[in-house]
Amino acid sequence: MNSCAKLFILIAIAGVCVILYLATLEEHVTADLNCGNRPERPSTMMPFDYDDYGGGRFVGGTPIDPSIWPWQVSIMHRPTAADPFQHHCGGAIISQDWILTAAVCVHAPQHRLSSNLIVKAGTTDANHNDANTQELQIERIVPHKRFNPITLRYNIALLKLKPPLVFNTFVDGICIPDNSNVEEHQYGICHITGYAGPNANTSILQEAEVKKIGNPRCNMPTWWNYKVARDMFCMSHPSGMGGPDGCEMNLGGPVSCFMPVNNRYYVYGVRVYTKDCGVPRRPNIYLKVSNHFYWIQREVGDSAPPSLHQFTVALWPFVCFLLSSLAKMVI
Structure with a gap:
């Protein structure tokens, strides 16, 4: 296998790992999408009454x-x-x-x-x-x-x-x-x-x-x-x-x-x-x-069942390791 082919394989593996990592970040932020919904957002805010001070409320x-x-x-x-x-x-x-x-x-x-x-x-x-x-x-x-x-x-x-x-x-x-x-x-x-x-x-x-x-x-x-x-x-x-x-x-x-x-x-x-x-x-x-x-x-x-990002976090290093091992065998 020539050097160009080897370089292409290594770049492809790196690309897959980067994509998996970015997917992890995105899923980490957007997981559990059934929470944090406000049916009436935004609410109508009235001016605050800064003089209404009182205990216990x-x-x-x-x-x-x-x-x-x-x-x-x-x-x-x-x-x-x-x-x-x-x-x-x-x-x-x-x-x-x-x-x-x-x-x-x-x-x-x-x-x-x-x-x-x-x-x-x-x-x-x-x-x-x-x-x-x-x-x-x-x-x-x-x-x-x-x-x-x-x-x-x-x-x-x-x-x-x-x-x-x-x-x-x-x-x-x-x-x-x-x-x-x-x-x-x-x-x-x-x-x-x-x-x-x-x-x-x-x-x-x-x-x-x-x-x-x-x-x-x-x-x-x-x-x-x-x-x-x-x-x-x-x-x-x-x-x-x-x-x-x-x-x-x-x-x-x-x-x-x-x-x-x-x-x-x-x-x-x-x-x-x-x-x-x-x-x-x-x-x-x-x-x-x-x-x-x-x-x-x-x-x-x-x-609190595991979110998808938790599986992704655990999965992408293993996939990258597997791909790099296969690449070494081929190269």
Whole structure:
């Protein structure tokens, strides 16, 4: 075989490997296309009320229809079996069986008993049910084993539902970002969502557009004074001078960010800390979900079947090795 033929074979093998690798990247971003759909995108945003500050609720938001954010849920708690359920924390649907929230929401002894917790989905009002409301019990609570209530590191938890949710226009799941290709693509617009707490006048689902504030700025002594770890970030009004915030009753709620490359929403963060909501230089602190992608996949198990890109990732190095071995035999 002459040198030109050998060179052609080597170039062909390299081309196949490059194509497989690029297909892996593309599939990595566009996998799980049944998640992150908003039937009513874009929503109609009203001007934020930056003066509506208050304890224990969502401030600076706009009341919305539940189908706009179908993955938002209310995690409700009752002190005893004789008490009514009240809104306790926010959460996000990531599959029909699982809710993503903050570990701090299920850390206190009174919040660890699954029989005193329920999840309410598909509703605009956490205190009232309608025809679209789904109210489910919790079979299992899975906080991250490394959660530290002092530093708030690993402040993430999963709730296993029973029975599973029924997905429809008003109830659906959001996509989970990984720490590689999805993070390489720039997110578009981001929103926070949540309910007002029981101490407020309403318990209506609200939304607000927010921007990420860089950690160096958020960790300044006059801001959060180095409380924001590397796997956390701040979000609020870009000026940092107050603005829309999810308050204490909405810990565990999601930051939903639009990914233009595949027209899907991803749960970029989970609200893990807030204090005196709406106060200048004290924006909400969120846990970066992509840093815990593999923990979520491992805990969820059968509810998160392997995506096509996972098979592609495992397959393309083997194919390239096989082709190169055959080429050596021929050449």
